[in-house]
Amino acid sequence: MSQLQQSDERGKASPLGKFKGLKGIFGRKNLRWLWITLAFAGVCAISVGLGIALGGFFSDDTPPTILLFAPLDGQVCEGEIVLDFGVGDNRSKITSVVVRVDGQNYPIEQPGEGFGHFRRFNLNLDTTKLSEGFHKLEIIAQNSEGEGLVSTLSINFEVDNIVIHLSLSTDKTEIKPGHTLFALLESNETCEIIESYFDTEEVYFYPQGNNWESIMPIRAAKEPGEYQLSVKVLRVDGEEETLTRDITVVSGNFEHEYIVISAKACGEGVPQWKLDEEAQKVATTQRTRTSDQLWDGSFIIPLQGKLTSPFGTYREYSTGSLGRHLGIDIAAPEGTPILACGDGVVALAEELSLQGGCIIIDHGRGVHSEYHHLSEILVEVGQVVERGDVIGEVGATGMATGSHLHWQINIGRWVVDPFEWVEEEFIYGRGVVGE
Ligand SMILES: [Zn+2]
Numbered sequence: 001m002s003q004l005q006q007s008d009e010r011g012k013a014s015p016l017g018k019f020k021g022l023k024g025i026f027g028r029k030n031l032r033w034l035w036i037t038l039a040f041a042g043v044c045a046i047s048v049g050l051g052i053a054l055g056g057f058f059s060d061d062t063p064p065t066i067l068l069f070a071p072l073d074g075q076v077c078e079g080e081i082v083l084d085f086g087v088g089d090n091r092s093k094i095t096s097v098v099v100r101v102d103g104q105n106y107p108i109e110q111p112g113e114g115f116g117h118f119r120r121f122n123l124n125l126d127t128t129k130l131s132e133g134f135h136k137l138e139i140i141a142q143n144s145e146g147e148g149l150v151s152t153l154s155i156n157f158e159v160d161n162i163v164i165h166l167s168l169s170t171d172k173t174e175i176k177p178g179h180t181l182f183a184l185l186e187s188n189e190t191c192e193i194i195e196s197y198f199d200t201e202e203v204y205f206y207p208q209g210n211n212w213e214s215i216m217p218i219r220a221a222k223e224p225g226e227y228q229l230s231v232k233v234l235r236v237d238g239e240e241e242t243l244t245r246d247i248t249v250v251s252g253n254f255e256h257e258y259i260v261i262s263a264k265a266c267g268e269g270v271p272q273w274k275l276d277e278e279a280q281k282v283a284t285t286q287r288t289r290t291s292d293q294l295w296d297g298s299f300i301i302p303l304q305g306k307l308t309s310p311f312g313t314y315r316e317y318s319t320g321s322l323g324r325h326l327g328i329d330i331a332a333p334e335g336t337p338i339l340a341c342g343d344g345v346v347a348l349a350e351e352l353s354l355q356g357g358c359i360i361i362d363h364g365r366g367v368h369s370e371y372h373h374l375s376e377i378l379v380e381v382g383q384v385v386e387r388g389d390v391i392g393e394v395g396a397t398g399m400a401t402g403s404h405l406h407w408q409i410n411i412g413r414w415v416v417d418p419f420e421w422v423e424e425e426f427i428y429g430r431g432v433v434g435e
Pocket residue numbers: 309325326327328329405406407
């Protein structure tokens with residue numbers, strides 16, 4: 001029985017028989033070489049297979065990992081802070097670590113040759129060298145794989161190195177009743193005023209940059225004594241702070257006057273509802289606070305003439321009633337032109353029972369000037385007037401004993417001495433002048 005025959009028989013039974021059968025094709029000597037070739041090819045195939053598998057194991061397709069140990073993202077920072085971070089890579093070496101602040105490289109010790117798989121940094125970051133406000137910090141790490149895989153960690157933080165400083169000052173520490181006080185709240189950061197009082201009376205502050213200013217009346221009826229200006233502030237950091245300033249109110253030394261006047265001039269015969277309605281209308285006008293300051297500089301005296309009654313005098317009328325003189329009386333012949341004491345808008349221009357021919361000019365921010373007893377009203381409500389414009393003519397209408405102008409200045413509901421506004425510039429933005 002030949003090998004070939006055996007092979008034929010057994011070749012059908014198993015694949016091995018095919019190889020044995022090849023003996024006949026290649027011959028015994030050639031078959032040995034075939035085995036060697038196949039063995040070599042098999043090793044190569046395994047090697048290639050392993051190579052593909054191991055290649056994936058040995059190559060690094062993950063970029064470096066950056067870990068931040070101190071919470072910085074979203075934080076408000078001041079002074080020098082320590083940026084505590086680590087950079088690692090599971091297989092490759094870290095070849096470069098760069099820190100950038102707002103796109104600019106920040107000095108950092110550069111890793112040299114042989115830089116390891118992990119390294120921790122404590123970078124001192126001086127925030128006083130940065131501007132106030134928001135900044136972006138980036139940590140950029142690169143590994144040695146191929147051309148280098150790069151990771152970037154972005155951190156946003158806010159720099160706030162300015163210490164909040166608030167102060168309250170006034171142009172006077174001693175003041176007469178019926179005089180005007182200028183108050184300045186200085187702040188190096190923005191702030192809001194929650195409430196502000198002089199003694200028990202609410203006062204109004206207006207913003208001027210980060211600062212707040214108030215041109216406030218001291219009531220003519222205020223008793224001499226020690227009082228406090230108190231301003232409660234909400235700071236930009238959310239804290240509340242109350243600032244106070246002690247103010248001494250001295251005697252006004254107001255004179256006393258006895259005025260002979262007819263009952264008719266005092267409104268006798270005029271229905272009470274009409275007097276009430278007029279009083280309400282005037283009060284509403286006086287308490288209007290338009291937000292803009294319409295005047296500039298000091299006021300002018302609206303009429304040249306003889307001062308017949310100063311501001312604030314205690315008055316006793318021949319009718320028996322008592323009162324206080326709320327303005328200044330200047331006598332002049334009927335028909336003499338009356339000028340606007342400052343820039344503003346006419347808020348009231350009509351005949352009233354007690355004031356007679358009456359004009360009220362709104363100068364803004366609660367400041368109003370009033371002109372009473374006019375024989376002629378030459379302006380209309382809503383008309384814009386400038387300091388020195390002729391607005392009317394002197395008369396003796398309403399509660400008057402002769403031809404004169406009653407000139408009055410109100411800040412809100414309280415009257416102040418008009419002459420002080422001629423002598424001094426009460427304007428917002430001027431800051432504290434004086435003491
Ligand atoms: Zn008067």
